[in-house]
Amino acid sequence: MASVTARLAETDTGSLIAELTEAFGDQVSTSAAVLERHGNDESYHKGEPPDAVVFARSTDDVSKAVKICAKFNAPIIAFGTGTALEGHITAPFGGVCIDVSEMNEIIKVNAEDLDVTVQAGVTRKQLNEYLRDTGLFFPIDPGADASLGGMAATRASGTNAVRYGTMRENVLNLTAVLADGRVIKTARRAKKSSAGYDLTRLFVGSEGTLGIITELTVKVYGVPEATSAAVCAFPSLEDAVNTTILTIQSGVPVARVELVSKEMMGACINYSKLEGFDVSDHLFFEFHGSEAGVKEQAETVQAIAADFGGENFKFATKQEDRNALWTARHNCHYATKSLRPGCEVWSTDVCVPISHLAEIIADAKTTMDEQGIVGTIVGHVGDGNFHIGYVVDPNNPEELAKAEEHNKQLVYKALAVDGTCTGEHGIGSGKRKFLEAEHGEAVSVMRMIKNALDPEGIMNPGKVLPA
């Protein structure tokens, strides 16, 4: 495969930056602080800065910048909010970061059709803030206030996916700039279509390696008539997981069901000053529906939980109580980090068929204890997806190696039960080594597509496809 494998020569970099500056003026930055920020995501991965950052304001800007980069065969890395977790935005071969965060216009709310068209830099919180008075909301919630373009690029999901699906199900169409600067729109706003190849889904999850997403139309939903949240403590992790499995199998349309391990709960109580909670394994629930429907769902789940020793079901019906709860859940990453000041969180992301969830979580916990690995467990367990947050000292190679080996074993265990190495964080640079184990010969087809769309390998080199 043709692929960028080295940084540009210094003179070429100079010419490239000169040309970009001529085209974009002060939308181009080469300041060390800006480069540094754009080469690093929120993960333990060692970042590498790009040579320049272009702050794009339109699809045309992106196209123009890509065309200039293509002339120099320079790597191009798309950047939304920098909240990725697998080194997606690092620039191992230098090149140009195209930052779309200023492309934050909400282009059109089609309330009657339950869809919204936005520029790629719009974040999920910004969108929901904007929708507040319309009775609509955008449900996909990966925790971080990520950009919708970035969320589409990594096929993100999060706490609400068990009911509303992931970005895969919620992007109706997108506009993308290809490696030669060409602009395509992948589909229209019809709820379904059988017209040709599903380019929307091809770009969702392609992590900037096939093109840069500049606009997208996403589904939105009516704010449910009633919402209630509940928290329940369990005697063990396994009981909590089994409650989830039975809830899903019973067809309860639960909006959120989140596992928070004992260790995680302890960290949350400290970090988020949660009051009135025990340090034990918990499930956090949210129910959406009519008043009667929400009540019925909660009663069904309470009955299931009771069978697994989950007795003290605490409801949070007031908006502010629910917010406190979900803020605590969203802060798990930072709460985990606070367990060992100065350390980084390395988050795993396997996702398995739900029938294998209890066994794989139990095994992970046992082996972590055996190996003296500090970490927490949280999970979007309704989808079979969970995260171990290893708390590692980035300067301690032995600790890093131990975490790496534990994650590797976890991935192979997930693959052995027909699961995936990543439920929602993406491959980035961190999981390329698992792609062939997961997909086998299908990786060769991914490569054929990559080569067809980006023959010089300039779109986010070093990501997704193994070297």
Add this chain to the structure above:
Amino acid sequence: MASVTARLAETDTGSLIAELTEAFGDQVSTSAAVLERHGNDESYHKGEPPDAVVFARSTDDVSKAVKICAKFNAPIIAFGTGTALEGHITAPFGGVCIDVSEMNEIIKVNAEDLDVTVQAGVTRKQLNEYLRDTGLFFPIDPGADASLGGMAATRASGTNAVRYGTMRENVLNLTAVLADGRVIKTARRAKKSSAGYDLTRLFVGSEGTLGIITELTVKVYGVPEATSAAVCAFPSLEDAVNTTILTIQSGVPVARVELVSKEMMGACINYSKLEGFDVSDHLFFEFHGSEAGVKEQAETVQAIAADFGGENFKFATKQEDRNALWTARHNCHYATKSLRPGCEVWSTDVCVPISHLAEIIADAKTTMDEQGIVGTIVGHVGDGNFHIGYVVDPNNPEELAKAEEHNKQLVYKALAVDGTCTGEHGIGSGKRKFLEAEHGEAVSVMRMIKNALDPEGIMNPGKVLPA
């Protein structure tokens, strides 16, 4: 683009068939009746027979047959049940039809994970029959008893899609044989994954032009605790459509909402011997949920319908009454055909954002009346998708031209409101002419992918991509 543009020379065809016969024995047929049947689908499109049919029994068989065809650069056409509606299976350049209908093994039911793995020739009714005692069902229902491989290949949907989604949302992974005989599996059984490009969705809807689907894992659902169906007559088509729009916008999780126009209702009453119904515009509903949930949904919809003059809401709670109702709905194609014996049905398939549904249906009806076109209207209106069934004499060029022109205008009106030329039937050979109008520059990306995966253009030539 490299593409097959002519039939093989006779001597090559002879050698190809000899080699296939050597490899497959009596799994190969060249009988005129078999060829004829395999070159024609259920549409008005003029069929063309292939040169031979191979009845495959396994993925290996398909791979072996494809390799032999590839050696001769012979066209390869996948065949499930032949129920396509856009000339998908016709063989304009001859070649080999690979019939997967004998690949009808249900490989694995993972009841706990709510998924099932099948060979591509399993039909939806066969699967539901098999699942009958498990408390599970497969919801996608395009009317015809199509094969799941064929349904995936055309991104089929149908009456239940408004609640359960289309094949796009319900295929977890698939096994496909590529143009060079290589076998890939696109994903595993995890409910979500961010591991690499979404090849599953790329093959769903590719209509046999990128490869042949030989196995797939689909989602299944718990049979709802309660189901009720209802029928409601409206003063006008517009009232029925507006009832649908408000139902969807209100977030009622209706399982089916089908429009049946006055003309269609008349044909159904005659054809399916329906009793106790008026010849007027109707909506057919189905509600799934708990006892209380179903009751609540029905009450909400009744109130909405009443606002649009839909007064006499008739419920069918008994399974046999529901079956009679849905059988009548499923027989619409044949009922339409019975309006003019000896004629064919030409089915349109546009799908629009729901806010534009009432206007486009009203316009279609008016223009049909003005132009003296005989036809019926039915629709999966919850998704913004509807079908006009033009009843045309295939030997009357003037009638055909009139229908063709009406459909063309309808497609352009759908595109003008951000809709699609096909909600669920696919492009086949019949709608290739609309692909560029719908997708513009994106068609060039589809071509790049086609060229990368099938450089000689042997996979179902003459379909999907415009010449």
